[in-house]
Amino acid sequence: MTTPLPAGFQTAAVEAGVKPGTSRLDLALFISEAPCAAAGVFTTNLVCGAPVKVSRERLPRGTARGVVINAGNANACTGEQGIRDAQAMATAVGQAIGCPGEDILVCSTGVIGRLLPIEKIVTAIGVAGEQLSPTTESFDKAARSIMTTDTFPKQVTRELHLAGGSVRITGVCKGAAMIAPNMATMLGVIMTDAKSSPEVLQEALSAAVADSFNCISVDGHESTSDSVILLANGLSHVDCTGGEAKVLFAKAVADVAMELAQLIIKDAEGASHFVTIDVTGCRSREEAFKIAKTVADSALVKTAICGADPNWGRIVSAAGYAGVPLKEEEVSLWVNGIALYESGVPLAFDAAAASKSMRENRDIHIDLRLTHGNGSIRFWTSDLTKEYVALNADYTT
Amino acid sequence: MTTPLPAGFQTAAVEAGVKPGTSRLDLALFISEAPCAAAGVFTTNLVCGAPVKVSRERLPRGTARGVVINAGNANACTGEQGIRDAQAMATAVGQAIGCPGEDILVCSTGVIGRLLPIEKIVTAIGVAGEQLSPTTESFDKAARSIMTTDTFPKQVTRELHLAGGSVRITGVCKGAAMIAPNMATMLGVIMTDAKSSPEVLQEALSAAVADSFNCISVDGHESTSDSVILLANGLSHVDCTGGEAKVLFAKAVADVAMELAQLIIKDAEGASHFVTIDVTGCRSREEAFKIAKTVADSALVKTAICGADPNWGRIVSAAGYAGVPLKEEEVSLWVNGIALYESGVPLAFDAAAASKSMRENRDIHIDLRLTHGNGSIRFWTSDLTKEYVALNADYTT
Numbered sequence: 001m002t003t004p005l006p007a008g009f010q011t012a013a014v015e016a017g018v019k020p021g022t023s024r025l026d027l028a029l030f031i032s033e034a035p036c037a038a039a040g041v042f043t044t045n046l047v048c049g050a051p052v053k054v055s056r057e058r059l060p061r062g063t064a065r066g067v068v069i070n071a072g073n074a075n076a077c078t079g080e081q082g083i084r085d086a087q088a089m090a091t092a093v094g095q096a097i098g099c100p101g102e103d104i105l106v107c108s109t110g111v112i113g114r115l116l117p118i119e120k121i122v123t124a125i126g127v128a129g130e131q132l133s134p135t136t137e138s139f140d141k142a143a144r145s146i147m148t149t150d151t152f153p154k155q156v157t158r159e160l161h162l163a164g165g166s167v168r169i170t171g172v173c174k175g176a177a178m179i180a181p182n183m184a185t186m187l188g189v190i191m192t193d194a195k196s197s198p199e200v201l202q203e204a205l206s207a208a209v210a211d212s213f214n215c216i217s218v219d220g221h222e223s224t225s226d227s228v229i230l231l232a233n234g235l236s237h238v239d240c241t242g243g244e245a246k247v248l249f250a251k252a253v254a255d256v257a258m259e260l261a262q263l264i265i266k267d268a269e270g271a272s273h274f275v276t277i278d279v280t281g282c283r284s285r286e287e288a289f290k291i292a293k294t295v296a297d298s299a300l301v302k303t304a305i306c307g308a309d310p311n312w313g314r315i316v317s318a319a320g321y322a323g324v325p326l327k328e329e330e331v332s333l334w335v336n337g338i339a340l341y342e343s344g345v346p347l348a349f350d351a352a353a354a355s356k357s358m359r360e361n362r363d364i365h366i367d368l369r370l371t372h373g374n375g376s377i378r379f380w381t382s383d384l385t386k387e388y389v390a391l392n393a394d395y396t397t
Numbered sequence: 398m399t400t401p402l403p404a405g406f407q408t409a410a411v412e413a414g415v416k417p418g419t420s421r422l423d424l425a426l427f428i429s430e431a432p433c434a435a436a437g438v439f440t441t442n443l444v445c446g447a448p449v450k451v452s453r454e455r456l457p458r459g460t461a462r463g464v465v466i467n468a469g470n471a472n473a474c475t476g477e478q479g480i481r482d483a484q485a486m487a488t489a490v491g492q493a494i495g496c497p498g499e500d501i502l503v504c505s506t507g508v509i510g511r512l513l514p515i516e517k518i519v520t521a522i523g524v525a526g527e528q529l530s531p532t533t534e535s536f537d538k539a540a541r542s543i544m545t546t547d548t549f550p551k552q553v554t555r556e557l558h559l560a561g562g563s564v565r566i567t568g569v570c571k572g573a574a575m576i577a578p579n580m581a582t583m584l585g586v587i588m589t590d591a592k593s594s595p596e597v598l599q600e601a602l603s604a605a606v607a608d609s610f611n612c613i614s615v616d617g618h619e620s621t622s623d624s625v626i627l628l629a630n631g632l633s634h635v636d637c638t639g640g641e642a643k644v645l646f647a648k649a650v651a652d653v654a655m656e657l658a659q660l661i662i663k664d665a666e667g668a669s670h671f672v673t674i675d676v677t678g679c680r681s682r683e684e685a686f687k688i689a690k691t692v693a694d695s696a697l698v699k700t701a702i703c704g705a706d707p708n709w710g711r712i713v714s715a716a717g718y719a720g721v722p723l724k725e726e727e728v729s730l731w732v733n734g735i736a737l738y739e740s741g742v743p744l745a746f747d748a749a750a751a752s753k754s755m756r757e758n759r760d761i762h763i764d765l766r767l768t769h770g771n772g773s774i775r776f777w778t779s780d781l782t783k784e785y786v787a788l789n790a791d792y793t794t
Contacts, residue, residue, distance in 0.1 A: 047716065
């Protein structure tokens with residue numbers, strides 16, 4: 001599967017020696033030959049990585065040239081030295097491609113609390129700068145180099161045909177747990193040759209992330225480093241700053257973000273099921289979100305799904321402590337289309353058939369309906385397996 | 398180990414046929430020969446069991462005679478029929494011992510969403526009423542009969558010597574996960590021969606629970622059925638409603654609750670570590686509580702402890718998303734007495750020694766210090782192991 005880049009974008013990936021072991025790609029550049037309008041969305045964790053602090057300050061921006069990402073070390077909880085190291089990474093990229101360091105965004109993913117081997121990284125950035133290429137092979141290597149416990153690279157592209165011409169939107173992300181073992185984080189870069197402004201991009205990206213990356217949860221542990229960056233270099237010469245083009249462009253960005261987010265859940269650490277949670281009939285989207293996230297983060301719901309166990313009481317009881325006012329008689333539940341609980345009353349159902357449906361389908365659909373209003377959310381999560389525990393029980397030492 | 402009951406209390410345990418399999422005790426009575434002042438604290442889950450609804454309405458109370466508990470079925474999410482069944486259990490006990498049904502409290506623990514086999518239970522209550530006994534053997538059987546995935550019965554007693562004489566406080570509880578597989582819940586009954594009033598008892602119990610049962614978390618899933626009931630029958634003739642006796646009595650109740658709560662964590666499902674989390678230097682107890690609970694509920698913190706992995710970034714990053722305003726430079730962390738992070742800067746430490754300390758000690762101490770004020774909390778949790786997943790992955794079917 002090859003995923004093309006938009007016009008004017010190039011990538012590179014090298015071995016900087018940050019990830020443990022040898023012969024492992026761990027540093028990537030995503031660069032535009034022309035200045036980009038750029039926007040970003042970052043973790044809301046108050047303990048956040050130095051790259052988040054540095055990149056957040058630089059966005060939205062009209063003159064960005066690209067993103068540098070290292071895997072293997074999150075450069076988080078690293079104090080002032082961490083900030084200087086993140087800035088140094090950007091500066092090194094600027095020197096390699098000929099732009100101010102401030103026009104480069106930085107992301108890091110990996111273990112928290114260790115200083116970066118910054119000299120190795122700066123050297124590697126110089127090498128990567130020589131290898132920038134617009135090919136799908138190069139992009140595939142870059143997508144692989146930012147992986148931590150991911151088992152496959154995650155790339156998505158859309159071609160958008162507008163009155164003024166065509167634009168391409170291509171995204172890449174990594175992540176297999178909100179914080180993966182030793183390493184950390186969901187990171188995403190979305191590139192486009194559409195012509196846009198930082199403000200329009202920020203609006204489109206914030207909306208897209210709210211319904212995608214912010215509606216997934218593997219383990220509920222909010223990363224120090226989550227970052228999604230959108231770069232638009234305008235080289236298609238198709239203006240997407242207003243009118244129908246703006247709407248269609250925002251929709252396409254949302255599609256790319258949604259597909260990337262789902263790829264993360266499909267690759268969730270140790271997971272054996274892909275779980276879609278629909279919560280409808282709430283007073284607001286916010287209340288629906290709270291319920292969906294509480295259900296998604298319940299270890300008991302997740303282990304029941306792992307075991308193909310239609311133990312629906314765990315789902316309903318999780319809704320009960322989500323912080324949303326509700327009464328049992330206002331709640332109904334379906335799992336994989338099987339009605340289990342209606343208006344506060346348990347329904348007779350074929351437990352063996354329900355369990356079979358959960359065991360034989362990787363996709364699980366939880367459909368929780370309330371009677372309060374029209375607020376709804378769609379949320380995605382994974383199950384909790386012994387493999388998740390094994391993956392996360394022993395890393396830094 | 399035998400735990401004596403206070404004066405005038407009797408217990409019984411029988412096989413009602415609620416728990417699956419044969420020859421399993423699953424119904425217990427805890428009865429006072431004299432009327433008791435009584436108080437209770439219950440789950441705050443909005444989806445709560447019928448017994449919680451029935452018992453909550455009856456407390457505080459000056460004329461309680463005891464508690465009936467069944468294991469194997471939580472009688473939760475069971476609609477109106479569930480309420481009638483819980484009332485029927487109390488009525489049956491009243492008939493057996495000769496008191497109004499309203500003077501009996503009810504608790505149930507087990508699978509959610511199934512109607513009780515109420516006829517079996519009512520018959521069993523009649524049998525149990527004939528077997529009431531003040532012996533430690535009988536009390537031990539009762540403590541075992543309410544167990545679900547617990548691996549040992551949990552009983553605690555204190556003898557309090559006051560100016561007016563001695564009083565005894567004896568508690569029993571069950572619980573190995575906030576909701577255990579198939580079954581559910583933390584339940585506790587604390588009995589005393591002290592003389593008290595419902596109001597004084599409620600105050601003492603609420604304070605005791607706040608620092609004990611409400612400061613433990615196995616998996617963060619709030620049960621539909623959590624209940625702690627305190628019964629004081631006054632048969633010691635020692636007045637504990639005022640003065641120093643009131644203070645010492647409240648302290649002893651808190652001690653009993655604390656020891657019972659810790660026994661639950663020591664028996665946490667599949668756990669290999671007992672984790673004490675101290676959070677100090679906060680603006681308030683509430684902020685300290687939020688941070689401690691967020692750390693305790695993080696699957697990544699829990700798996701790191703399981704793996705004896707001093708991956709302290711997971712602890713600090715959990716504090717960062719607890720909803721408490723903080724800056725990294727206001728946070729310091731010790732684990733098992735080893736300084737890992739000070740004022741936002743990672744410290745050099747001997748990772749192998751830290752890991753050894755975590756591997757060789759069942760007790761883990763997380764000491765998280767902020768610089769905001771004097772608010773603090775002590776919280777207990779367990780680690781997350783493959784055994785927890787196995788225990789919870791396949792039950793109802």
